[in-house]
Every structure is written in C-alpha cells, then in structure tokens.
C-alpha cells in the first residue's frame with residue numbers, strides 16, 4: 243500500500259515482463275540448494291504472505307529467473323487465507339503450499355524466505371527463519387510498533403545467523419543515498435546539524451484502499467484467524483481486521499511505521515548515525531475519522547542524536563505537496579534536506595545539490611544521481627551477498643535496527659505524551 247505500485251510495475255513493464263501471470267508459469271525444475279548456496283546454485287525462494295506486496299516480489303523474482311539471468315526458483319508459498327495461497331501457487335506452478343509459516347521455513351527447497359505479511363508478524367517469522375539459517379527478505383516495518391523487545395532479538399538473530407537479512411525498504415537501491423553519504427563523510431556540508439524528511443500523500447490506505455476479497459468469509463479450513471493474530475491481542479474474528487489490518491493499532495501503526503521507514507532509512511544512512519538520544523512526536527487522526535480507523539493519518543517526529551544532529555520527520559496522508567517543489571528522489575515521498583555547518587545538501591530533480599551556508603567561501607556543487615530506485619536491483623543486492631558471502635545487502639539489519647528504534651521511540655513518545663529516550667547500554671527505550 244505504500245510505494246509498491248510505482249516502481250515495480252513500471253520497471254518490469256519496461257523490461258518486457260508479462261505481469262500477473264494468470265496462466266500457470268512452470269517453475270524450473272532444478273535441484274536442491276542449501277542456504278549456504280555456492281555461486282552457481284539455484285536458490286529457492288519461499289513466500290510467507292501471498293497478498294498485494296508479495297505479488298510484486300513474485301513478479302520481480304519470476305522475471306529475474308526467466309529473463310534476468312538469476313538462477314532461482316519460486317519454490318514454496320504460505321498464506322493463512324487459502325484462496326490467495328492457491329492463486330499464487332497456481333500462477334507459479336508450485337505444489338509446495340503451507341498454511342503454517344514454520345513448515346515453509348523447514349522446507350529444504352527454501353533458501354530465502356520472503357516475508358510480506360501484516361506488520362506484527364514480520365519479526366517472529368524473520369527470527370524463526372534466521373534461526374533455521376535461512377536468508378530473509380522481510381518487508382518494512384521490520385517490527386510492529388509494540389515489539390520493542392523483538393526488534394532487539396531480531397538484530398541479535400541476524401548477527402549470529404548464517405543467513406543474510408534484507409529489510410524491504412527498496413528505495414535504498416537508489417544510488418543517491420550512498421553518493422550523498424560519501425559527500426557528507428568527505429566534509430561537503432561540514433558538520434551535519436539538522437535534517438528534514440517526510441512522507442506526504444493523499445489517501446487513507448485502509449478503509450478504502452484495501453480489498454475485501456470475501457465479505458462473508460469465516461475462520462475455518464479457508465482462513466486461520468489464530469495464525470493471523472500471532473502475538474497480537476486476542477480478538478473475535480472480524481472481516482475488517484483481517485483484510486483491512488492497516489487501520490488497526492494491533493497490526494499496524496499508521497505513517498510512522500508504514501511510510502517513514504522509506505523516508506527515514508536513507509537519512510540514517512547518509513548521516514551515518516545509529517541510535518537517537520531522544521524523540522518527541524505529535525499527530526493523530528486529522529483527516530480520515532472513519533469508524534474503523536485507529537491509526538493516525540498525520541505524524542511528526544523530532545529525533546535528536548548524541549552527535550548533536552536533529553532530524554525532523556513529518557507527514558500527513560491528507561496532502562501530498564512535497565514542500566520543496568521538486569518530485570522526490572526514489573519513493574521516499576519527500577526529498578530530504580540535510581544541513582551542515584558549512585552547507586546544505588538537497589536533491590533537485592536527478593541531482594544532488596550542495597549549497598554553501600551564508601558567509602561560507604565554498605562553491606556550490608551539483609552531482610548527478612547515478613541510478614534510481616529499482617526493485618530488481620534491490621533483490622539482486624541480496625542475491626549477490628547470499629551467493630558470494632561478501633558485503634551487505636542494500637538495506638541490511640543494522641540500518642533497519644537503528645531506523646526502526648527511532649520510529650518506535652516516536653510511537654512511544656506519541657502514545658505517552660512524553661519524550662522517549664534511548665539507553666544505549668541496555669538498548670532499551672525509556673519514556
């Protein structure tokens with residue numbers, strides 16, 4: 243529901259892919275490879291969650307396997323809602339289908355687990371996959387806002403596992419962020435002091451944006467409600483909670499967890515910061531006061547770092563003006579502005595622009611952005627690390643840990659009405 247409709251479809255169409263294979267596409271019958279696959283082994287990808295976002299990943303990986311020169315198989319599928327599970331497995335010619343994600347993780351045909359379930363299920367499923375030494379692509383947000391302990395556990399599991407983890411902030415495939423990080427590290431703006439980023443869009447992406455496949459469905463053989471609930475509070479079955487889970491605080495958190503991982507991850511990367519010292523937040527349901535909606539549609543954070551840098555992260559789902567007059571770079575929703583003692587780094591069109599601070603004797607600099615956001619390249623960055631054991635994927639766990647900690651501090655601050663602080667020694671959020 244966030245950035246997925248833009249890049250993937252456009253890029254795959256440009257690459258000549260027939261999307262949404264309605265007819266069965268035979269999965270190549272290749273031999274089994276282990277999670278420590280060699281450079282030439284065919285990698286098996288298993289999908290936990292076969293909803294909207296997973297469809298984009300399936301299309302991308304199918305293209306990579308058939309036209310993109312990657313040795314991989316769409317090996318196995320898991321969903322608690324049988325019609326979606328059947329649809330995906332039929333489209334990609336697989337008979338390896340599961341209602342229980344633990345069985346998919348145990349499947350020896352699966353080397354990489356792609357997790358695209360509702361937010362509250364990401365961390366438990368990713369931890370289980372890493373503990374089984376599988377590689378993981380897990381959608382953002384890497385945890386639900388309530389799962390502060392699980393975030394730390396996930397970071398630990400990723401650090402000790404033989405598997406590689408990539409978080410689904412695909413905007414990190416845009417070269418702009420690494421180019422800007424390098425410029426800042428080389429002193430292009432002097433000591434960074436302030437940054438602005440955000441996500442502005444129109445649309446509630448819940449009540450009106452999420453399809454209800456079957457308004458009369460009931461828990462039973464076709465739908466496992468208990469498995470959907472996972473570790474969230476026990477609730478009686480509700481069609482809205484199941485299909486429109488983004489509206490409910492039990493399973494989602496609104497823009498801070500749904501959209502800001504996209505806008506904020508590049509900022510953390512460019513500044514080279516890790517955990518904040520403090521976060522304050524504001525916002526609420528200001529635009530879409532529907533009966534069902536629990537999550538805010540407007541959310542703002544002020545994030546302070548021990549390096550004496552403040553990041554203002556802002557947004558609303560009630561207005562999509564970007565503020566600078568420029569289209570955003572990649573899918574971040576609003577191009578960031580990074581201010582240093584000696585200059586300011588902005589993104590104008592396809593360029594990184596450095597403007598000297600008033601009184602500075604430095605010259606303005608313009609650097610073209612080399613490559614834009616690309617889900618294919620994003621997946622390839624993971625596949626490359628899995629095959630070679632070298633380097634890190636474009637959005638690795640340490641970056642996701644730092645980013646998500648600040649966002650969870652924002653949610654803690656907003657819910658408590660207090661300043662959230664981070665205790666680095668215990669890696670705990672204190673409000």
Ligand SMILES: NC(=O)c1ccc[n+]([C@@H]2O[C@H](COP(=O)([O-])OP(=O)(O)OC[C@H]3O[C@@H](n4cnc5c(N)ncnc54)[C@H](O)[C@@H]3O)[C@@H](O)[C@H]2O)c1
Pocket residue numbers: 243244245246290291292293294295296320321322323326341343358359360361363381382383410411412469470472485500
């Ligand atoms: N990176 C992006 O640009 C992007 C875009 C869209 C969505 N997302 C993320 O992807 C995730 C999924 O979003 P979506 O729009 O596809 O939602 P969706 O509701 O369309 O799909 C989720 C699927 O998970 C299934 N599911 C629920 N519980 C399960 C369980 N225990 N085991 C297996 N399957 C289970 C559901 O039946 C459903 O088919 C979200 O966390 C969202 O934030 C990311």
